[in-house]
Amino acid sequence: MSQLKLLWSLQQHDRRLAQLIQKLKEIEDEKKMDDLIVRLQQVEYDVTNKKTRKEVNELKIQRSNNKLEQITLKLKDVEKKLYNGSVSDLKQLTYMNKEAQDIKKESIRLEKETLSLMEETEKLGQELIEVVNNYNKLKEEIENNMNEFKSTSIQLKLEIKKEKVIINKISSRLSEDLRKKYFTLKASKGKVLAQVHDGKCNGCHMTIPLYIMSKLKNKEEITYCDNCGRILYYKES
Ligand SMILES: [Zn+2]
Structure with a gap:
């Protein structure tokens, strides 16, 4: 699995974990x-x-x-x-x-x-x-x-x-660097990875410049949104 896919998967599980913890708290507060x-x-x-x-x-x-x-x-x-x-x-x-x-x-x-x-x-x-x-x-x-x-x-x-x-x-x-990056971004932005939809970053909704879009096609490279700083996740449909 590529580092990007690992990061994406990490984010999915992180969110699932947060939901589970919230649910547990809710039923305990019932x-x-x-x-x-x-x-x-x-x-x-x-x-x-x-x-x-x-x-x-x-x-x-x-x-x-x-x-x-x-x-x-x-x-x-x-x-x-x-x-x-x-x-x-x-x-x-x-x-x-x-x-x-x-x-x-x-x-x-x-x-x-x-x-x-x-x-x-x-x-x-x-x-x-x-x-x-x-x-x-x-x-x-x-x-x-x-x-x-x-x-x-x-x-x-x-x-x-x-x-x-x-x-x-x-x-x-994950590589040491990416792991650190992930948790730093998580602490500051909540959502670390943003999916790319219609040429826009769904973290900040800004249009992604063409040069970044072309970088995104290279799946092995970690690419950041130059507006919000999130890691961009591009899934070719
Ligand atoms: Zn962005």
Whole structure:
């Protein structure tokens, strides 16, 4: 391979390497993952909150039911005494009657309370299923992203390594002078070689004088653009 072709190839690989490094930097800077983790924490909080509220409600229902059971027994006892004739004192009977009425009122209140608690708990249960689903979906999305990120990152790092090896190989085949020239030009101009199109240097877009054009036909000679100083690469079509 001629020195010019080596230089051209070096530039292609240099650019590929820069692109790969940029891509790796971009995926490492990706904000998407952070957003997903914040959302997961919010949903996790929602799950805990609904779970706790549901448990508290279930405890309240349990307590209400126990109390209802207790006062139902008490009512039975009062009613038994009221109607079996064991109490004859009018004052005491009036008192017991009032007690029975109060217990009935309290049971109605407790029944209503339990019913509304049960409705609320059922609603919470449904909401809980939904948030748990959301949580699982998000977790899966994060895991997928993480795997994708890992595999892309590994792949990019491998390609970067490969490109660096190729670049070193090409550099070692260049003459010392050209190698130095290449890296000096790269540092100052970015692009070292400029292709020639329609008689113009595509680095600076100036028309190339005829004497340089004729030099370009001699492929072995390294020719510079006398305007921008880049190495001219001429491919005869
Ligand atoms: Zn030029």
